[in-house]
Amino acid sequence: MSPAARPELDELLATARVVALPLVTRFRGIDVREAMLIEGPQGWTEFSPFAEYDDEEASAWLAGAIDFGWNAPPQPLRDRIPVNATVPAVDPDSVPAVLARFPGCRTAKVKVAGSDQTLAQDVARVRAVRTALGPEGRVRVDANGGWNIDEAEHAIHALAPFDLEYVEQPCATVDELAEIRRRTKYMGIPIAADESVRRADDPLAVAEAGAADLLVIKAQPLGGIRRALDIVGRTGLPVVVSSALDTSVGLAMGAHLAAAVPSLEFDCGLGTASLLAADVTRAPLAPRDGSIPVVRVDPDPGLLDRYAAPPERVDWWIERLGRCHAVLGEEPVG
Template identity: 55%
Template sequence: MTHLPEFRSTDNPKERPRVQANAPQPLDELLASAHVVSIPMRVRFRGIMHREVLLLDGPAGWGEFGPFLEYGDTEATAWLAAAVEAGWQGFPAARRDSIPVNATVPAVAAAQVPDILARFGSVGTVKIKVAEKGQGLADDLARVAAVRAALPDAHIRVDANGGWNVEQAVTALGHLQAHGLQYAEQPVADIAGLAEVRRRLLRAGTPVPIAADESVRKENDPLRVARAGAADLIVIKVAPLGGVRRALEIVAQAGLPAVVSSALDTSVGIRAGLALAAALPDLPYACGLGTVSLMDGDVSADSLVADGGAITVRSVTADPGLLERFAASADRRHWWLERLRRVHAQMIAGCSDA
């Protein structure tokens, strides 16, 4: 990482120079541009009913800093780098202007599936959460069966978020494949386990490709999963990888097909995911960028939601009225601003050590 260049503050933040994505702007500039929001969820997702994020209003556009609450400051530095890229550098040139997206079905009861799907409109691909704590294989089978009944011709993919062990994953995928699976995302937590699940499925003649998500974005070396032969494709998220340009580098070096996904973002964060999907040389799979539909609100009056199974690539501006409506409480705003200070300090320290 390069050393931080010096920038002089100006009265008009829109006149400040753009910088490379991995170099944080001065802290006072970030704090002055920060808005903290809490968006209610329509349904519990990832164990939460409100999604909190910090938005930055930069000269190149809006950026989103929203590492989940349990993430440590070191891990969160990549999320801040991605937000700075979006707000102060902008995105690479696009190769396409429309991005196909999947619907996402949380770990809800099978009876709730039709209501969840209705929020996404016409879609050709659905990702279904499985391996939820407190649930069993019967719950997963019922949920997947409900999606298949509602959408007989759709591509179906399942996401376990590393919730199974190897034996559970092989057994579960053997049963779930009866409904036709495009792939299984992160069936087990570790790379060695992914490789073992993949080998066993191949030996058993169970045609379920393996996608790696956490084993890419939460590893110190995001390319290790490719070298280990542990996945058939990788799931790429902009924020945890440090920005669109860094994500493009990882996809190129991995040499595996990529699915672009979100980290439960507002439309500001989804815009960065669309930028990545639009810039990739190849886009063989529908992207997991439709998650704004799971929220009961947004920061943009022109939300980035799917229309006919795709989202048009376009700019996003946070609406002042919505920022006010969904503004986090004073104590939560303080918590996020303190987090921003700590993570920014970590980024500065990292640049100084380089």
Template identity: 60%
Template sequence: MLPDLADLLADAHVVALPMRVRFRGITTREAVVLRGPSGWTEFSPFVEYDDAEAAAWLRAAVDFGWTDHEPTAGSVPVNATVPAIVADDVADLLRRYPGCTTAKVKVAEPGTTVDDDVARVAAVRRAMGPDAAVRVDANGLWSVDQAAAALERLAPFDLQYAEQPCATVPELAALRDRIDGLGVRIAADESVRKATDPLAVARAGAADVLVVKAQPLGGVTAARRVIAEAGLPCVVSSALDTSVGLGMGAFLAAAAMSPGYAAGLGTAVMFTGDVTTAPLLPVEGRVPVRRVEVSPELLARYAASPERSAWWRERVARVHALLAAAG
């Protein structure tokens, strides 16, 4: 049931967390953390998303904060995340992910070249060794031709998969056929979390792996249904959440993620601050599955400006009205 707006905002806090490096075009991550009867939860759709797209994120916040989800494991394995940094900085960054044996490497960043991508992936492989699992993520920024050419150069590094190399489901299907025999599997992310039909990519045979995120899919309950119906291996990842949102993802990963894969839930490393004194940082390559308690001191330290706080509260109110109207 959708709580009243007053109940939703009764203990809500807008924060702006500074990041170590630019990621996804931002250096500060804004989010709303709010407390429901089951614990702290999070609403943090990216600022460019419209209210209709943000509605799933608010459903997720309500699902986690107003439902007593039970943890089904003590911890889950996570990957290191390597932004589009220069190759010389890779080894230092990976030290922030102790025990991780999987790395996701950003590629196709605007302003960089395929040569930069190759050098970055090569540096990850050197630092982590031959037994590590290495993934690349293009965020849908390549054309089919560009993806085919880039993956041909990256394939010798023994990729676990290439995440969202192209933007659309037809492009992913065409690329998958084109690189057949190259030994690189295709994973879909945006084609799942931003689609009106998150299972369309699976039905089209356009991907080998699905990347699922709790908030964009409407929460732990809704995402578990998607995973159950997909019929493909699934990897749970974060949407650059605070540790509160990472806790939501960890509950999902423990309950529904395919064995043999590391979740993309180690991203608390990318922030220089958080909302809790016990952030979900990787330890021995894993993060715990638990609800996070926030720190009043840290909420105050990282509070967004009054203008940004008002913007987010107005956004919550608009999205809440959409959900209420939809029943």
């Protein structure tokens, strides 16, 4: 089925609602997650690039939102998606409480390499997660490109005793990923690429450079489900489908992407509704028995009103939507 025509800006604005949702724990330096929700012909969709992203990068998120709201998703291959717990940069004593918000999850992704955290703090946090999950649990770490090559090599050695499933984006660039993968290959700890996939002019460059063993893909940042699936098919690498602290509307988009991936070897990072203290639906896509369903989500009007962003933030998002729509207007549809 060919993609629908790109909607005009007025069509997007007609149903757009901006929410500001409090978080349970500070994450990525924020305590409140803002998102714009838009209703398209296929249902509700989400536009929620982080505030620091420029219009060029954020326009891919808008393309992803339009794809989900205006195009029917691919036929699902599964109706539930196994998900991982996500552990922010918390103290070790807080780890059990965080994991308790992800019932049934056998895998945990632990944030490391924060600018306000030391390696010793990262090690203590990962140790606490391994202790809580036991030897059968799966532990992965995510550095968000926060280490240089030497720091990454040192950190991976320090974290290796905790039997890591993989290390996500230890360094920022494709060349650095290729080098750290070469240096640590003998340790048998896979390297995953996230930001290097979605911020690269050519996402295939990661695979061609031998910079990663697997890819972390997200529907919004990659421009939508169809484009993400194309990248999966062309690289031939295993993938983990993840989210970006989305509302349940955005998580539904990720779930539909994960449902269409031919081979899903890893638990997905789509359980992050558990990090929100509030959501836009009274039935959030939070993990139950370690998974979430593949469904579309309709926001509750009362919750949209209760968590509506302040007027000045609504104006900011509307202006941003207009700029990103203009960026997309310079690109061909499809």
